[in-house]
Amino acid sequence: DESIQRPLITGGAGFIGSNFVHYLSSQAPSVHPVVFDALTYAANVQNLNGIDPASYDFVCGDIRDGEVLERVVSDYQIDAIVNFAAESHNDNSIVDAAPFISTNVVGTYTLLELARRHNLRFHQVSTDEVYGDLALDDPGRFTESSPYRPSSPYSASKAAADHLVRAWFRTYGVRVTLSNCSNNYGPRQHVEKFIPRQITNILDGRRPRLYGDGSAVRDWIGVEDDCSAIWTIVTRGQIGQTYLIGANGEHSNREVLELILQLMGRPGDDYIQVADRPGGDRRYALDASKLTQQLDWQPKQRDFTAGLAATIDWYRVHRDWWQSSKARTEERYLSQGH
Numbered sequence: 049d050e051s052i053q054r055p056l057i058t059g060g061a062g063f064i065g066s067n068f069v070h071y072l073s074s075q076a077p078s079v080h081p082v083v084f085d086a087l088t089y090a091a092n093v094q095n096l097n098g099i100d101p102a103s104y105d106f107v108c109g110d111i112r113d114g115e116v117l118e119r120v121v122s123d124y125q126i127d128a129i130v131n132f133a134a135e136s137h138n139d140n141s142i143v144d145a146a147p148f149i150s151t152n153v154v155g156t157y158t159l160l161e162l163a164r165r166h167n168l169r170f171h172q173v174s175t176d177e178v179y180g181d182l183a184l185d186d187p188g189r190f191t192e193s194s195p196y197r198p199s200s201p202y203s204a205s206k207a208a209a210d211h212l213v214r215a216w217f218r219t220y221g222v223r224v225t226l227s228n229c230s231n232n233y234g235p236r237q238h239v240e241k242f243i244p245r246q247i248t249n250i251l252d253g254r255r256p257r258l259y260g261d262g263s264a265v266r267d268w269i270g271v272e273d274d275c276s277a278i279w280t281i282v283t284r285g286q287i288g289q290t291y292l293i294g295a296n297g298e299h300s301n302r303e304v305l306e307l308i309l310q311l312m313g314r315p316g317d318d319y320i321q322v323a324d325r326p327g328g329d330r331r332y333a334l335d336a337s338k339l340t341q342q343l344d345w346q347p348k349q350r351d352f353t354a355g356l357a358a359t360i361d362w363y364r365v366h367r368d369w370w371q372s373s374k375a376r377t378e379e380r381y382l383s384q385g386h
């Protein structure tokens with residue numbers, strides 16, 4: 049086991065990163081995370097509310113800024129980096145790939161150099177999308193040895209970053225691990241993403257928007273389970289190794305939408321079909337048996353309907369959290385035909 053006391057949590061004011069900081073504060077209270085986030089449109093300063101302010105630090109900064117990072121590492125005596133920071137939305141990457149290349153590739157490179165200079169443990173938070181997609185009728189699932197075949201500018205930028213991480217391990221001996229996770233859902237996810245977009249559409253009296261015929265399949269995992277898996281890998285994973293994180297949660301988009309409508313008391317067909325995503329991936333499915341067998345990790349949230357119901361409640365109660373980004377997000381979608 050690696051003893052980590054002061055991890056730098058980049059992207060810790062975003063969806064998964066902030067859930068990870070909440071997770072640490074309850075499950076590993078002796079750890080003092082330093083959240084480092086540029087506070088882009090995707091972040092929300094309220095995301096860390098409810099955590100004892102004495103138990104963590106927050107620095108507003110950009111992972112492409114090596115000088116600021118140097119200062120943070122010495123000021124806070126950082127001993128590890130867990131890199132959540134990224135541009136994360138496929139649709140945005142199709143409109144303008146530039147920030148994706150810059151943050152996801154150059155930003156990861158900048159952090160790897162920092163880790164190399166200071167001999168820091170480094171964990172890269174990546175995605176199953178680097179493996180491309182599967183046909184709807186393909187019985188197979190992604191494994192750690194599946195070939196890299198990213199489809200979108202977003203997933204290509206994440207794939208590039210993964211390659212850099214492995215090169216810094218092999219060439220310089222940086223103590224890295226990687227995790228590639230399936231689609232997360234839960235509290236604090238930006239309203240641009242599929243599930244929160246539909247929930248908040250319904251709460252706003254708008255009809256949900258389904259891309260194409262809704263047959264695309266995603267492999268869903270509750271965000272807390274992703275966080276427990278990441279912490280397991282950071283503390284007990286083997287250096288140089290990649291672990292897939294998933295919870296056997298395959299559902300078609302149409303199924304998910306119908307379930308949301310039903311849970312919110314709406315007719316199951318009360319949605320609009322809109323333009324599909326250009327080049328959109330058909331199906332993601334992954335085999336997490338390396339993680340479950342070698343590191344003895346298991347997901348806790350196995351009931352997808354219950355998880356969705358809890359997520360709906362969260363958005364119902366936290367209208368203040370999402371209201372201001374909702375209008376902006378929908379305006380942007382309108383201009384994309386989505």
Ligand code: NAD
Pocket residue numbers: 058059060061062063064065084085086087088089090091092109110111112131132133134135136137151155173174175176206228229230231232233238
């Ligand atoms: P998010 O968009 O909600 O959060 C990203 C955070 O990174 C934001 O707080 C943003 O301000 C910050 N950030 C962006 N650019 C930055 C920069 N240049 N410097 C510093 N901070 C910057 O994303 P998320 O859904 O929480 O995803 C987190 C990570 O997990 C990403 O690396 C993503 O690729 C990966 N991932 C996400 C999912 C998913 O389903 N959401 C699945 C697998 C992997």
Ligand code: TDX
Pocket residue numbers: 136137138139174175176177230231232240241242243245257258259260262264265266301325328329386
């Ligand atoms: O309004 C919508 N209607 C719709 O049908 C939106 C926003 C999406 N969709 C479809 C497109 C996808 O098939 O839903 C599916 C999920 O879309 P997203 O929420 O945009 O997620 P996805 O593209 O699968 O990527 C997510 O999982 C992998 C995260 O955003 C990535 O950061 C992560 O790497």
